[in-house]
Amino acid sequence: MATVDIGTIVSLCKRRGFIFPASEIYGGLGSTWDYGPLGVELKNNVKRAWWKAVVYDRDDIEGMDGAILMNRLVWKYSGHEATFSDPLADCRECKGRFRADKAYELDCPRYKRKVIECSANLTEPRAFNLMFKTQVGPVEEDAALAYLRPETAQSIFVNFKAIVDSRWRKVPFGIAQIGKAFRNEIVPGNFTFRTREFEQMEIEFFCKPGTDEDWHAHWIEERHNWYLRYGIRPENLRRYVQQPAELAHYARACTDLQYRFFPEREDAEKQWDELEGIANRTDYDLSVHSKGKQEKWRLHNEHSTQSLLYRDPVTNEKFVPYVIEPSAGADRATLAFLLDAYSEKAGADGEPRVVLKLHPALAPIKVAVLPLARNKSELVEKAKAIKSDLQRRGIRAVYDDTAAIGKLYARQDEIGTPFCVTVDYDTLGVGKAQAGEPATSPVTTALKDTVTVRDRDTWEQARIPIAGLPEFFAERLGPAL
């Protein structure tokens, strides 16, 4: 299977209306991207597929949608105010950049020595704050400092008690959320892989201490299978178990699902990067947001008004739930599905044509209805009527007659439309008169009110009665998201 580099996808995305550089007519803004007409459909489908899998298809997850602006104290007690601000220094000699507080122990990337040995060439440390700051209140001097949330998870933790109380939930259960998050990344890049504004799809799954390892394993399995179900090829997806030294101080374990985003890189290890992280965060999060002294984490929360201690209503047992966090990036998932769907196939003329083999549930457009020729009004009217009917039944369909049939097929292949419906003369039951032959024949009469349905991946065609189209597509497009 051919692999594709991101540059090819960037070009395709712009040319066909998936993703554009943001603010482009003003020269752009670093690392911001806008989803265009097809991109928004694709990304919405990715998000709906995720929501369906984790909320609708299960009975132990609630959904929510939290505010981007939150009380600053949330970030104080979550630890972000302290850890999201790093002093960094540059080395003028080897061109490396290091955390000033760790520089002495690090190896110089260019010379065989520790960074401390070239410390005379280090620039003064500068503070890099990874959280976007803004103000709440229009008068700048009086306004309160606020941050754009750097992750969606905290919305879930601070709503834990409200959801338990309002939805009669018992642990184990989870809360799912899709939303924007913002990080002033030092080095964004690689298209939508790392951007400063991005969308997360996160679950915080609360469970009893002692059952956490089983739930962790469960979620790794669930999430891995979700990507496979929606078309990611197994050879491009792997699990990476974080080593103890890589773990956050409170995390007990973390397994990343990595996708082969960069197959063009020579170093095989660098071809892989994180698609989703599934962490066992222990009871850290609910503890730090609980009022009072938290011995285990050696901190005292003097601002929170609530204890997030959980009391099991059946056993009366009290404990702070452990949290399993499957945290996925909506933009990264969308990019992975795009990369994985890309394929090329030789056309009749031998030239390669792009076919985007998106899973039907993710495809921006499900069916394109096309007239075989556009200068025959009967073909045009019939095709438009079929398009309207399919759309009324909830199947995303478009009509197009702006080119010859071959080009129309090629265009739909390139944007991943699974099926094309073509209205021809047989559909009208009037077979075109050939020299010396009657205008109609028994064969064409039998084909009246049927259309051809062309498959994107095989380019094979089937003759289907118009009345049978909804059922035909329902079987092949799968359940609605």
Add this chain to the structure above:
RNA sequence: GCGGGAGUAACUCAGUGGUAGAGUCACGGCCUUCCAAGCCGUUGGUCGCGAGUUCGAAUCUCGUCUCCCGCUCCA
């Protein structure tokens, strides 16, 4: 932030001091019975931006912005 590379039409690019181009794409017309057909026509670029040198700058010089690659960061 440092180093390297690059900015010319929607895309891919040519154009090294003298009237801004090609292919593709897009749009319209004619035509067309199924895989990017043909013919005709059309739209679209202050050559990233700003200075400077010059009779004259896409081209030379300086500055600046943006993007890409690499490095440092990413609970």
